[in-house]
Each structure stands twice: as C-alpha cells, then as structure tokens.
Amino acid sequence: MRYSIFSLARNALSRHEHWPLAWRSPEPKRSYEAIVVGGGGHGLATAYYLAKEHEINNVAVLEKGWLGGGNTGRNTTIVRSNYHLDPNAHFYEFSLKLWETLSQELNFNVMYSARGVLNLVHSPADMDAAIRRGNAMCLNGIDAKFLSRDQIAAWIPELDTSSSARFPIVGGLLQPRGGTVRHDAVAWGYARAADACGVDIIQNCEVTGIRLDGGAVSGVDTTRGFISTRKLGIAVAGNSSRLAAMAGIRLPIESHVLQAMVSEPIKPVLDTVVTSGVVHFYISQSDKGELVMGGDLDFYNSYAQRGNLPALEHVVAACLALFPSFGRLRQLRSWGGIMDMTMDGSPIIAKLPVDGLTMTGGWCYGGFKATPASGWLHAYTMARGEPHRLNAAFTLERFAEGRMIDESGTGPKAWAH
C-alpha cells in the first residue's frame, strides 16, 4: 500500500486496522546471492540499491538486534556536504543529492529538513580555514555562504555573539542545503522499500563467523545457522573490526563511544543546525521540540553504548557558552553510540582483501548523512566487483600507500578525528 494523505484518510475510516506490515519478518533462507550484515541505514540502503539499481533481489540483511537500533537510531541527524577535501566533498554531495529526493524514492517521509548547517567561526585562524573550505565547496559546485558576526546575531539572537565570550564568534560558514533527517525514518524507509523489492530482512540474527573457501567468501555463521553466499557486504558501523576479524582482516579502526542528548521538548527556538568545531558542539531542534545536541567522544575504546559524565558535562558547557539562555532548560535523556573511528577520519567503502567481501564503514561521527551514498556505492561495489569513481579513494589500501584523506589533519590517532 502506497503511503499518502489519501491512504491515510482511507485507513482512518477503517480505524487503521488494514495497514500492511512495513516489512516482513521471514525465516532466513539457506543461501542468498548477496548478504549484507547490519540492519542499520547503510546495510538496508545497500540491500535496497542492490535490488533497485543492480537487480540483485535475492538478498538478505542480517541484523543482530532490531533494525535501526545501531547508530542510525541514535545519532544527531545532521546531514551536510561541507567538506574541504575533494573525495569527501564529492561523496557527501552525492549523498545530499540523494537525500533531496529520498522521501519520494522510498515513499516514506524521511523528513529531510534543509534548514541549513551553520559552522561557527571563533578566531581569525578558524576563519581562514572556514573560508578555504567554503571556497573549496563552491568550486566543487556545493552551496556555501559566509556569514558575518552581525548577520549571525540578527539571525540567531540566542547565540552569544558578544566579544566577551570565551571563544567569541567572529563569523560562520553556512551550508543552506544542510540540515537534518529523521533518523528512524531512514532505517524504516529503506527497510520497507528493500522488503518491497524482495529483500529478506532478518532481525535477531547475529553473524558470528565468516566462512572462506579458497580465499573467497562462502557464507556466514549466524545465531540462526549457516547461510551461504558469495557476496558479503559488511555495514556494521562500530562493529566493523569484529566482522573484519572474522575474515582475518585487521582494520585501521577503533571503536569509541560518542554521546548525545536531548532536552525536554519546547516550542521552536532554533531553526537551523549550529555547530562549532572550537568548542566541539552541535545542536538542532527536532520537530517534536527537543534540542538534540552532541559534542566530543568520551576518548576511550568502547563497545558499551554508554558514556560518562565528563564528556556530557562538556557538551552542555559548550551549549551554554553559545546559548546562555538555555541554562534553565533540562536534559531529558542522554545515550551513547559506538563510532567506527578510522585513522584518517574518512570512511572505507571498498573491497576487502578476500574475494567477495566488501565493507562500508569507518564513519566516525558523520556516517548518518552518508547513508544513501554509502548504500548506493557499496551496492555498486558489491554488484560490479569494483569501486565507482566516487568511492575509488575510500580504500583500505590508502593507508599503506600514504593516500590518507585526513580532513582535520590529525593523523593516525583514531579518537582525535
């Protein structure tokens, strides 16, 4: 049943008792042409584009828990393509273009809200870097604007734009097309669309081993038995290292916990996404009214999906330094997610050194916005056995070759990106 205002009205008459399942919950088959591990946005998108773009419909997505329960379901929902380095810029811009039409493509409202992403700039040196990045964006055909402090003060009066601030705001780089997307809707929308293409989405099915046959993938062991396949795609975010290890591969990745939180819901106070690299903070207001915010990692390897107070307190302190009027608002809930931090801060969307094995991962803080492009390119790479132009740079081998894509220039310290 297509979703629309008409189907909604029709179903209202029958008290919504006839809505079909958004996706089936099939028993796993013994074999699939392709298997994607991970029922997050990236895995589900991979499966969807395998079916949609490459006519590979005999696909299973194996998810150890409930679909969308990983980072897809716990991120701060910011989408943007305001990158400096070419490979990132082209990749994320491709993703942003896919977001623009995704609700229609999936027939599921993912609420891409192009409300703008404003990066605050706090010093002359910061300004140089921001303008350089903005210029790179423009030359790459991506929208960017530089706002003066006065323009920002007029637009977002809640921001402390005074010069007495600890890190005074001197301007900001705005990407007008940046914004937010409803996180859960992305998982559900892709799941429903993939399911409609015949993809089997199998929840509560953990991959516990990868079987190889003569250097090539032959299948996976799962908590629901062995399933054979010759094309295996890994899309498990914070668990990338564990899956790769099942095929004997070590990755340039560490798993770290990143916390986020929401305030109690309030009437609209903030109409755009505001971020600051200097105080390590980002914030937006959800459609339900909560302020959704986050900042830095907790800075230690973790698979625990829970963090500690110091990191949270610092996020809040940064929030109040920028928005002094938010002090009387309350934090409603905080949580953590496991980030797959790479050694250069950029992802790996590539074939791995085992035939039939690919991965999309290494997302660090920023993989939600990559979801459509990652799925699209991962599907391409799985189907064709070779990368597309847009993910050609995101190889695993780039580190050995010295072709790091190090946007922040931090170097091989995973948690510092």
Place this chain on the structure above:
Amino acid sequence: MLLIPCPWCGSRNQVEFTYGGDATLKRPPPDAPVEAWYEFVYLRDNPCGPHDELWLHSAGCRRWLKVRRDTRTHDILASARPDQALPGGEP
C-alpha cells in the same frame, strides 16, 4: 565516570588522565620494512572485551600506565606500569 587505578598514586578519577590507546602495539625497529610500520601505525585489534591500553596520569604523577579495561562494560580489570606485564599476560 571511570575510576582508574594508577600504579603509583592510587585510584583516581578519569578526568586526571589522558588516553593513549592500544598498549599491545610493538614499535618496530627503525629499519623494519614499511609494512611493519604500516601495521604498527594504523592497524588495531580493537577488541570487544578486555583491552590493554595506555593512559597518561596527566594531572597526577605524569606517568604512563597500562590499564586492562573491558570495552563492553568499562570494568577495569587491572593496571600496571608500562614495563610490567598485566596479570595473566596478553589478552
């Protein structure tokens, strides 16, 4: 909030420390092949479970220490000086 047992100062709050990552990495000799250096600099076991890691007691005695911590639970299982083995050897 982690409570980290410094082998010298005693148990102290996480905020006194700076993280230093995987403690099991072995720095190759300078003339080792570039592959060995690539592995040392970039590749990580990234275990889900006990993880031997380095911390600097940066606001304390300014010594680096080894900590074995379970990355699933954040339980701290042991700590040691960098030149000492953690109890039970390598994980």
Place this chain on the structure above:
Amino acid sequence: MTQSHRLAAGGIVDRSRTLDFSFDGAAYQGHPGDMLASALLANGVHLVGRSFKYHRPRGIVTAGADEPNALVQLARGARTEPNTRATQQELYQGLAAASQNRWPSLRFDVGALNDVLSPLFPAGFYYKTFMWPPGPRWWLKYEHAIRRAAGLGHAPRNPDPDHYQHRHAHCDVLVIGGGPAGLAAAQSAARCGARVILCDENAAFGGSVRGAADAIDGAPPASWIAACVDQLAANGDVTLLPRTTAFGYYDQNLVGLIERVADHLPEPPPFTPRQRLWHVRAGIVVLASGALERGIAYAGNDLPGTMLAGAAQAYVSRYGVKPGTRAVIFANNDSAYGAALQLHNAGVTVAAIADARPQAALFGDHPQRARADGIPILPGSAIVRAHGRLRVAGVDLVSLGGGAARRIDCDLVCVSGGWNPAVHLYSQSRGKLRYDDALATFLPDVAPQAIVAAGAANGKFDLGAILSDGHAAGFVAAARAGFAAPARHAAPAADAVSTGPLLPLWSVPARRGAKCFVDWQNDVTVADVALAAREGYRSVEHLKRYTTLGMGTDQGKTGNIVGLALLAAELGVAIPRVGTTTFRPPYTPVTLGTLAGHEAGADLEPTRHSAMHDWHVEHGARMLNAGLWKRPHSYPRPGESEDDAANREAKNVRNRVGLVDVSTLGKIELQGRDVAEFLNRVYINRWDTLAVGRCRYGVMLRDDGMVFDDGTTSRLSATHYLMTTTTLNAVNVMQHLEYLLQVEWPELDVFATSVTEQWAAAALSGPMARKVLATVVSIDVSNAAFPFLAVGDCELAAGKARIPARLFRMSYSGELAYEIHVPVTHGRAMWEAVMAAGEPFGIMAYGTEAMSTLRIEKGHVVVGPEADGRTTADDLGMGKLVSSAKSCIGKPLLARPALTSPDRWQLVGLTAIDGMIPRGGKLVADPGQAAPIPMLGHVSSWCWSPNLDASIGLALLERGRARHGETLWAVSPLADARVRVRVGPPCFIDPEGERLRV
C-alpha cells in the same frame, strides 16, 4: 480566595502561614510544605495542561517524579522555566505558573482540533504523508507548522541569571531515597562507622510515610522519621541531602546527584548557586527509591480528576488536601484500599471500589477494613469509560464477567494498576532485572556494580518488610565497604498487614475509536500499540520509537510497562520476552545549567595569562585566543584600525625594533646523558653536534611521517637542554616525549619537565635590537661575542633590580633578533625595562598579527596553515633537514608511494599581480570553467606586506616547486574575488639571511 479543598488537619503543611501564588493569572493561596500541585488541588484546580499531540485537557495524575501531565511554565522573568512538574515544585511566596501547549487559553484551546482530527493522526502518521509535492522546500513548509504545534513550554530568551556549582564527594555508602527503607539503611550503615550520604528528592525525609497513619516502632512515622534524621544529622560522617535527586549511575559507582539548593525560593540568596551537581563516588549504593504506581488504560482515562490512587492518598495524608468530593476507585491490588480509606476518613465519598479481582482475592486487611467502613466494593469489575469534558463527571462500570455498564457520578477517579519498583538507577548501573509474575513487574535481580536495592525498590511493599529490608541492606552495604557491624541492632518494626494477590490488568477493552491512554504525555493509546504491532514495529524499541511511548519528560514512568504488556499480548508472547526499553540517565530531567556548573560562559575553559598580560591590556592591545592563552593581536592606537596597527608594527620591526610576547611557546627542559640521542630520534635533523651555548631549529614528525611540530632546542650545559614548541602543541609534545621516554625507550637516560610556566619570554627584533639590548643586559652582545644561534645567561637591569635572564640569539622575523627569557615573576619588569631601553630607538610592542606578517615575508611555515597535518617536511621545503645519517620518528613511513610522488602539494610563495590575494583562496588554472573546477592548491597564509608594499601569501600547490614563475588564479567564490598571482619561492625578504646574522 479560600482553599476549598484543604482539610482542617493532617499532612506536613504549615497551616499557620499562607503563601500567595498564581496559576494562569488567577490568584490562589497555599501553605509552606505544599507542592504547586497540592496547592492547586487545595483550590479545587485539576485542569492544568494540554497534552502533547491531541491537546486534550489534562489534570494532575501523580504526586511526584512520575508526573506526565502537570507540567507548567514557571514565570519568573529571566528565571522563567518550561515543563516544571507541579508535583515536585515547592510552593513559595509569589510563585507564578502558567499552563502550556494551549492557545488561546487552557479551557478553550484551538489545538484541540487535533483531537477531533485524531483519526488522521495515528502513531507515525507523519512518515506516511507530507511527501507531495516533491522537493525539500515543501517539507520545510509543513515542518514549520508541525514544529509550532509541537513542543511544550517556552525556552527563556534571556541569559540565565543564576549560577550553578559542582561538588565532588566520596562515601562508603550512598543511600538513594529517604523513605522508611532508605532511612533504616542509612541508620544501620552509619552505625557501622561507614561514611554515608543519604539523598532524597523531596524537601523532607520520610518518603511515602510522610504524614502517613501507620506506626513505626509503635509511634507515628513522623516521630520515627524525626528521630532517625536527628541521629543521622548528628553523625559527622553522614551527609544528608534533601531536595537532591540521584539522576544518573555511571561507571565504577559514580552517581550524579542534583541538589535543588534554591528552587523552593523565589530566587537564590546572595552568592548561592541555584542548583548543585554532586559527583558521588560511592563504595556501594543502597537503592531505596521506592515504587511508582501504574495506571490502567480505559476509555477516557486521561480526564482531569483521574489520578493514581497512591497520589490521591498522598494528597490527603501528606498535604491535607481533598482531591475530590466523590471518588471511584479502580484497582487490581490491595494498595488502593489504603487510598480509599484515607479518602473516606477525610470526608470524601467513596462511591465505589471497582476491583478487577474476584471476591476471593479480597481477604487482605485493607479490603476488610474498607468493607467494615461501609465502602461499596465491586469485585470483578472495571471502569470501561469515563465521562466529562474538562473534568471527570462520572464513569461507566462493568462486570468483567459481562453485563451492562452502570454509570456512577464522581469528580475523582483513583486508579491503581499495581506498583513498579523504581529500578531506573539499578538498570543504569547495568543491573539486570527479572520479571515477577505475582507483582507483574520488573524487579532488581543481579548487578555487576556494587548496588543493593531495598524496600519498595526491591519489591517489598509491606512497611514492616520494607523497614527490615532497608535495615539489613545498610549492614550489608557497610560490610561490603569494609565496616563490621556493631552488636546487632533490631530493625525498626511496623505492624504486619496481610494483603491479597494482585491480578495483572493493563487495559479494559473499549468501544472502537475510544481513546485509552497508555502514555498520557505523548498521547499514546492502546490502539497505537496495536497499530505498531500490526505494521511490524514489534521490538519494544520499535514500539517506543514509532509511537513515542515513554519518550516524554516522564520517560514513561507510569505507562511504559502497560505498553510493553499490551505489546506482549498483541504478539502473544510473555512479557519478559518483550522486555523493557533501555533506562537512561537522567532519572528526572536535569537543568543544563547544573550540568555545566562553573564552566559556563566565559569560564567554559580556563584562561591562561602571560606575565605581561596586564601590560598588553593597559596599552590597548586587542587580545585574541591562542589555545587557552590570550595573546595580543596588535596594539591599535586611537583612531587606528587593527590592520593598520599590525602593519605599523611589522614595518617598525624591519626598520627599527619591536618587542613581542612569546611566553606562550611551550618550553621543555631535558637533562640526562642521552638527550642528544633522544633528540636525534624525535627530530628529523641531527643533534649530537650541538655545542653547549648554542641552539638549533628542529622539526618533529608524527609516526605517519607528517610534520608534527617545530621549534628550537638549546644546549644549556653538557647534560641540560631546553626545547621550545609551538603554543598550541606544547601539551601534545610534552605527552609525546613522556610517552617515548616511559613506554618506548625507558633505557634512555633522559628526564623531561615542562617549564612553560617558569619563563616569561619576549622576542626583541629589528636592526636596532642589539643597541637596545646592550643597554639592559650584563653581557657583551656583539656579533662576535654572541653570534647567531648563541645562548647564554645574563642579568637584565630593570630599574635598580637585576633580573636573572637567559638570552637566545634567534630570529623568527628574519631581522637581527634576541629572545629574552626571565622567570615569570619578573616578566613584566623585564618587558618594561626593554621597552624603556628601546624608547630612544623607536621600539614598539608588536602583536601576533605583525609577527605573522613578518614570518610570511620570510616564508616561515606555521603548524596549522602550512604544516596542516597533511604535509611532509619535503612538502614544506625542509626535505634537506631530514638527516640521512640516522632514523627518526616518522621517517620509515615517508617511503610510502604517495608521499614521494612528484604531484604532491608543495610550499610556494605567491605575489598578487593585480589586487589582493583573497583570504582562504584556492588556486586554479582557469576560474572561468563550470563547477567542479579542479583545484591545484590553496593559499595557506596571506598578508599585506607593508615592507614590500604588496599582497603576498604562502600556498600549498600541486608540484609547486616546479611552477615558480607561473601565473595562476587565487579565487574566493565566497568573497566573489579572483586575482592573478605569480608563483615563486616562499621567502620574500633577504633569502640569504644576512640581516639576521649582522
């Protein structure tokens, strides 16, 4: 106005004093000891808000932290605050509150149209619509309207006038909850000699027995509580924290508490923080947080006048308030009979107790007493529907066995679906829960951290059992913290009460389309749960996210378990199979101000000041951040722009002499036999050849071969060296060196310590520098005696004083220059002495901006713009420094193919041919192409050179060194600027370095 529903006696309110307050503009009165909610009820006010989605009228449901509906906006000027729970806000004189999420008024709310249209708004409706017409612009328009309808209260618009504090604390035993269980636990733990912290979210200890009629140790609870609290307060090792909520349980038993220091007052007293965040590191935690009552879903169960039975009881016993005049009780367990009796005794007509259980289950003491008191009891029956518009007017009762509904008029409905232990913090501690069939709830089971649950939080609901459970938990906790129990003390005792079993009941079937609420705040109904299950959102986490069940400010304290039980029924599985959603901090919402504490506003990070800071400020410097430091950007004179000032300062250095504060550079002293070897390993260049009394420039790489940091190192004695680092990397370099010395090369005999804080430093540069210096220092500074790169100790004359100083002959500006280091305590005296000595020579202080201009003119790279973490030493033109005679950190990986490619971006100098090089410009061959335009490089640093009268810059450019002489475009689309630039070598002035060697 009289308090129409205030009882003449009873409760813990102080009737001798009245407090005035207002709600939605109407004036009312209450008493000290009241919560806003009890004071409203005392005035007969039930309707206090509108629900989130359907804007349905809502009343006060609970008497505590679990309140889903009674959320108000406290209006106190800049102290306004949204979403305050009226059930937990203490009344104070002049309190002004307003209802939320309604327009134009609470009684008539246009938003209630949503309720009429609700068939169109089932759970998750927004995922199914608003997709037409295509394109992001349309959703922005829909969203605009949706956002305005959503949200509850309003954010303050002015900066928060209050301040907040943090406090660290340590204890052997932390007791959370000061009810009978918590008090008993604190008492027994304290008796063992343990350090105890006892916190309770309420202003007074006693929990649910505050104002109760039961007897403890033969006396009214109030006297037992008072004695207990007195005894604890007298113990120096006990900290009592009333008005303090334990909100989060973190690793290694760190529990976050929030103390509401001043929220019961109109505003905080002078100097007092409004709230305080406690970081408590507890040996062991006793969780005595009590239990929260749950509702039962039936049609119209959200009408104002509907309450949880325990809440109604609390309003009578604790606050002396009659929440209604004619009540119907609906229950599936004995506890509601306590409420019925209390209401009855207070003069409320209890029209009926509809008990879902059969007659045979009603043998408990309380049902018997109710029957004896003549309260009508209807076994095996339930409310199917409530009537009323803004307040409940009556209910329809049915026999669960079948039969017609019977209407009973009432203005109060008290519901009890059973009790859920407040296991939130137990679960946050990673404790596992188990489902108890008899109580139909989740109970604490096993916990990996040191935590024990006691009392109602542990599933004990009988006062006697609660007291002995708490008492025992206190001993157990003290013992686990290493404190032996003294001679056994008897637990406080209460009369045993016999109770009948509970009959699980989650909802009462309703006629199609009637709304039976599971989550009052987020308007989640029984039908929504069924819809989610039908559409495949079958994990309890999907249910939560699809319907928003439990995502409100109450986090589903009353409704979650009902929702998951209903889901279990839909799926035909047992409740434990469905499980709970994840409990997360905070237990109740915590103000952002408190989380930030002192680190607010300008105190976000500490600020570092150099010894000369005040001088700079006094002399008109514009100060800028450099890491945590403040540094002078320039010293504009009256009427002068900052740029003009910097140009003047830079020019003065080249022509005369200038002084710049370089105290912020990192300084690390190294001593030991192996320092030279160590330096050889950390720097790309050689150090074994550095003589005593000399210094040298060095570059450090990261392990991946990229430039990490640069600076000079001086040899002060045979075994003593001083290294300088960049300001921003000072901490990182120190950690790096300590790591290498302690972890990688412990065999090296090198000791390192940071002396950044020891030395104030100034660089004196310009052709007149020597002349100036000669007048203040005690040593011969002639070129022969103190040549380029010499280092030496001397004395510096500052007035009559002689300051010990260390002199370095090095130059960053490219001019004849010296660095003067003196102990920080003499920094300002040194600075003033040099400025005075320089006056006849035209000295000027210069800031970082002029310093930057000078170094760009010289082509010196900086960590950040040029050494941006992606550049090798060779990229920066320093490849020759990499010694072939030795290895060093980072060298092995330089051999990777991409790092030796001829296509790398290399450092070049740029000179504008026409116009000004744009800030942040990119280098392109042809700016006229259509995007994407290939970028050949970028401007890394740029300035107007007052000495060359030209716009110049440094750049990283693909194959840059091979392009000297070429013309390219530097473009800034953001600034709509493009300018032709000539590529050349990076050094613009005195490439041979003659000026600095004179």
Place this chain on the structure above:
Amino acid sequence: MSEADPTTIGSTAPGHYGSASTALFLREATIATAWNVHGDAGSASLRAEVQRIARLVLPMAANTTSKGEGVTALWLGPQSWLLVAADAAALGDFAGARDAVNAAGGALFDVSASRIAYAVDGAPAAAIMAAGCPLDFHPRHFGAGQCRQSLYGRVPALFYRHREPPDCTMLVARSFAHDVWRSLCTAAAPCGYTVRAAAPFG
C-alpha cells in the same frame, strides 16, 4: 543582590567577601624557590646528593612529603619530587646543584616561578576544594603531611596539607592563577570568606 559581584568576588585584596559568616580563610603562600628533582628513587647517590643540597630525605611513599630546615619535599611521582622553600636562602645556587644532581644520575629543574600557592583554611575548606577537585579530602584519606596532584576545575593542581585538616594548600601554574583564584572565591562566597595577606609557604 543575588549575584556574586564579579568585581569583588575574586579580588586578591585582604578583606571579607561573600556571605557574612567568617569561617574560611584564603591567602597566597609565597614561594621563593621550587626545584623539581627527577631521578631513580632507588639511587643512593641521588638521595644523598639531594640530602646534601636540601638537607632532607626525599619522601619515597606516594602522596607523602618530608620536611627539612625551611625546605619541604613533595612527592610528585615515582621519579619526581618538588623541593619548596619560602626563603631563597634555604636552597643554594641552582646551576651547581643541577650539575651535582646530574652527576648523581638525576635531574634538577628550576621551577621557582612556575606555581603559585593558595592556602585555604577553616571548617568549609574541604567543601571548597571539593567544588573543583575530585580528590577525597576526608581526614581518613588525606591527612597532614600528605600531598596529591589532581585538578581544580580543569586546571592541574597540587594539594598539600601542612597541618591537620581542614588546612590545605593548593599550587597551580601561574598562567592559570587568575582563573583558579576566581573559582576558589566563587565556591567560597556562599559561606563567606576572608582574604588574608600573603604569607610564606609552610
């Protein structure tokens, strides 16, 4: 007035600040010389050399101190101690001492100007410390003659108890002094405090 007046709270001038009660006293404790000794704690020659220079025995146990004539030695780490003297005469010439310590296999760094010391005394002292520092100041855990390094707010700090609690001295890097003093004063203001004139360390 509900706000701490920023111009007075944080002032270093002697006087009373904050609420009316007078239970807490703050002052600067002046330091003339501070030397940081590094070296192998097991080395007899190093210990002997330090004894000769400072006329005290280096404390070997973690978090402890020792006292000589006018000099206090604070344990900073397994290879690091701080010698502090309020009077410049108590410790002699630096370069000579450094050479001697170097010869004994250790290191000696002059950090005399690096830190500023604040003495906090009075019943609420522990609470004022706990406003910024995660250490446990309970007398059972932090007694007289002990020292510990930790943080005050975000600033590294060295805490030392010359005498029985509540007395406590806190040493912080000079560049942070302004900030730390202000946060100490802010924490102290609710209970009221008296700033006293600077007096020598010890």
